[in-house]
Amino acid sequence: MNGATDNWLDQLAPAHAPAPPGWWPPAPGWWLLLAIVIITVTTLAIIWLRPTQRRRRSALRELRGLESGPGDDIALACGLENLLRRYALAQFGRDSVARLSGDSWLAFLAAHGGGALAGDAGRDLLRSAYGGGAPGAARALWLQGARGFLRSRHK
Numbered sequence: 001m002n003g004a005t006d007n008w009l010d011q012l013a014p015a016h017a018p019a020p021p022g023w024w025p026p027a028p029g030w031w032l033l034l035a036i037v038i039i040t041v042t043t044l045a046i047i048w049l050r051p052t053q054r055r056r057r058s059a060l061r062e063l064r065g066l067e068s069g070p071g072d073d074i075a076l077a078c079g080l081e082n083l084l085r086r087y088a089l090a091q092f093g094r095d096s097v098a099r100l101s102g103d104s105w106l107a108f109l110a111a112h113g114g115g116a117l118a119g120d121a122g123r124d125l126l127r128s129a130y131g132g133g134a135p136g137a138a139r140a141l142w143l144q145g146a147r148g149f150l151r152s153r154h155k
Helices: 028-049 051-067 073-092 102-111 120-129 139-151
Strands: none
Touching (some): 028 051, 051 073, 051 139, 073 139, 102 120, 120 139
16 A cells, blocks of 8 residues: 555654644734723823913912912012013914003003903003002903903914
Protein backbone atom coordinates (compact mmCIF):
# COMPACT_ATOMS: atom_id res chain seq x y z
CA MET A 1 0.00 0.00 0.00
CA ASN A 2 2.63 2.50 -0.83
CA GLY A 3 4.18 2.68 2.61
CA ALA A 4 1.02 3.92 4.26
CA THR A 5 0.20 2.44 7.60
CA ASP A 6 -3.13 1.34 8.74
CA ASN A 7 -3.01 3.66 11.74
CA TRP A 8 -2.92 6.97 9.92
CA LEU A 9 -4.29 8.96 12.91
CA ASP A 10 -1.00 8.47 14.69
CA GLN A 11 0.69 10.55 12.03
CA LEU A 12 -1.30 13.71 12.89
CA ALA A 13 0.20 16.49 15.03
CA PRO A 14 -0.85 16.59 18.68
CA ALA A 15 -3.96 18.64 19.53
CA HIS A 16 -3.39 22.17 20.80
CA ALA A 17 -5.53 25.19 21.67
CA PRO A 18 -5.75 28.12 19.29
CA ALA A 19 -3.63 31.18 20.04
CA PRO A 20 -5.29 33.66 22.43
CA PRO A 21 -6.80 36.70 20.73
CA GLY A 22 -4.50 39.72 20.56
CA TRP A 23 -5.28 43.01 22.23
CA TRP A 24 -4.79 44.90 18.99
CA PRO A 25 -6.83 46.00 17.10
CA PRO A 26 -9.55 46.72 19.66
CA ALA A 27 -13.15 45.84 19.05
CA PRO A 28 -15.39 48.47 17.42
CA GLY A 29 -17.01 49.28 20.76
CA TRP A 30 -13.67 50.42 22.18
CA TRP A 31 -13.09 52.67 19.16
CA LEU A 32 -16.53 54.21 19.68
CA LEU A 33 -15.85 54.76 23.39
CA LEU A 34 -12.50 56.39 22.57
CA ALA A 35 -14.16 58.72 20.05
CA ILE A 36 -16.82 59.73 22.60
CA VAL A 37 -14.19 60.45 25.26
CA ILE A 38 -12.07 62.53 22.87
CA ILE A 39 -15.07 64.54 21.68
CA THR A 40 -16.26 65.15 25.25
CA VAL A 41 -12.85 66.26 26.52
CA THR A 42 -12.33 68.54 23.50
CA THR A 43 -15.76 70.12 23.89
CA LEU A 44 -15.25 70.75 27.60
CA ALA A 45 -11.80 72.22 26.97
CA ILE A 46 -13.15 74.57 24.30
CA ILE A 47 -16.00 75.70 26.53
CA TRP A 48 -13.72 76.21 29.53
CA LEU A 49 -10.91 77.92 27.66
CA ARG A 50 -12.99 80.26 25.50
CA PRO A 51 -11.71 83.79 26.03
CA THR A 52 -15.17 85.25 26.55
CA GLN A 53 -15.95 82.70 29.26
CA ARG A 54 -12.64 83.31 31.01
CA ARG A 55 -13.13 87.05 30.79
CA ARG A 56 -16.66 86.80 32.22
CA ARG A 57 -15.60 84.51 35.07
CA SER A 58 -12.71 86.80 35.94
CA ALA A 59 -14.92 89.91 35.89
CA LEU A 60 -17.57 88.25 38.05
CA ARG A 61 -14.86 87.18 40.50
CA GLU A 62 -13.64 90.77 40.67
CA LEU A 63 -17.22 91.98 41.16
CA ARG A 64 -17.62 89.62 44.13
CA GLY A 65 -14.44 91.11 45.56
CA LEU A 66 -15.84 94.62 45.18
CA GLU A 67 -19.10 93.58 46.83
CA SER A 68 -17.36 92.15 49.85
CA GLY A 69 -14.99 95.10 50.12
CA PRO A 70 -15.36 98.04 52.49
CA GLY A 71 -18.68 99.86 52.62
CA ASP A 72 -17.27 103.02 51.02
CA ASP A 73 -19.61 103.99 48.18
CA ILE A 74 -17.04 106.13 46.38
CA ALA A 75 -14.48 103.31 46.33
CA LEU A 76 -17.19 100.91 45.12
CA ALA A 77 -18.25 103.33 42.37
CA CYS A 78 -14.65 103.78 41.19
CA GLY A 79 -14.07 100.02 41.21
CA LEU A 80 -17.32 99.26 39.37
CA GLU A 81 -16.73 101.90 36.72
CA ASN A 82 -13.19 100.66 36.17
CA LEU A 83 -14.34 97.03 35.97
CA LEU A 84 -17.21 97.77 33.59
CA ARG A 85 -14.98 99.85 31.30
CA ARG A 86 -12.24 97.24 31.13
CA TYR A 87 -14.73 94.44 30.50
CA ALA A 88 -16.57 96.40 27.80
CA LEU A 89 -13.32 97.34 26.06
CA ALA A 90 -12.17 93.73 26.06
CA GLN A 91 -15.55 92.33 25.02
CA PHE A 92 -16.71 94.86 22.43
CA GLY A 93 -13.49 96.45 21.28
CA ARG A 94 -12.00 99.91 21.54
CA ASP A 95 -13.86 101.33 18.53
CA SER A 96 -17.34 100.81 19.96
CA VAL A 97 -16.67 101.59 23.64
CA ALA A 98 -13.79 104.04 24.10
CA ARG A 99 -15.72 107.14 23.00
CA LEU A 100 -18.75 106.50 25.19
CA SER A 101 -19.28 108.69 28.22
CA GLY A 102 -22.12 109.97 30.36
CA ASP A 103 -25.60 109.04 29.18
CA SER A 104 -24.32 107.26 26.05
CA TRP A 105 -22.18 105.00 28.27
CA LEU A 106 -25.16 104.30 30.55
CA ALA A 107 -27.36 103.57 27.51
CA PHE A 108 -24.72 101.15 26.25
CA LEU A 109 -24.63 99.37 29.62
CA ALA A 110 -28.43 99.23 29.75
CA ALA A 111 -28.64 97.87 26.20
CA HIS A 112 -26.23 95.05 27.05
CA GLY A 113 -27.80 93.75 30.25
CA GLY A 114 -27.12 96.49 32.80
CA GLY A 115 -30.66 97.85 32.86
CA ALA A 116 -30.45 98.76 36.54
CA LEU A 117 -27.80 101.36 35.67
CA ALA A 118 -30.15 103.31 33.40
CA GLY A 119 -31.41 106.58 34.81
CA ASP A 120 -30.58 108.05 38.20
CA ALA A 121 -28.73 105.01 39.57
CA GLY A 122 -26.27 105.13 36.67
CA ARG A 123 -25.82 108.88 36.96
CA ASP A 124 -25.14 108.46 40.69
CA LEU A 125 -22.54 105.80 39.85
CA LEU A 126 -20.76 108.10 37.41
CA ARG A 127 -20.98 111.09 39.75
CA SER A 128 -19.54 109.05 42.62
CA ALA A 129 -16.84 107.44 40.50
CA TYR A 130 -15.60 110.72 39.06
CA GLY A 131 -15.50 112.81 42.22
CA GLY A 132 -18.97 114.31 42.43
CA GLY A 133 -19.77 112.66 45.75
CA ALA A 134 -22.45 110.10 46.48
CA PRO A 135 -25.67 112.00 47.12
CA GLY A 136 -28.06 109.10 46.75
CA ALA A 137 -25.76 106.14 46.49
CA ALA A 138 -27.88 103.29 45.11
CA ARG A 139 -25.31 100.62 45.97
CA ALA A 140 -27.69 97.69 45.41
CA LEU A 141 -28.72 98.99 41.96
CA TRP A 142 -25.10 99.55 40.98
CA LEU A 143 -24.21 95.97 41.85
CA GLN A 144 -27.34 94.60 40.19
CA GLY A 145 -26.65 96.52 36.98
CA ALA A 146 -22.97 95.51 36.92
CA ARG A 147 -23.87 91.86 37.52
CA GLY A 148 -26.49 91.98 34.76
CA PHE A 149 -24.03 93.53 32.31
CA LEU A 150 -21.30 91.02 33.11
CA ARG A 151 -23.60 88.00 32.95
CA SER A 152 -25.42 88.85 29.73
CA ARG A 153 -24.33 87.01 26.60
CA HIS A 154 -22.53 89.37 24.26
CA LYS A 155 -21.56 88.84 20.62
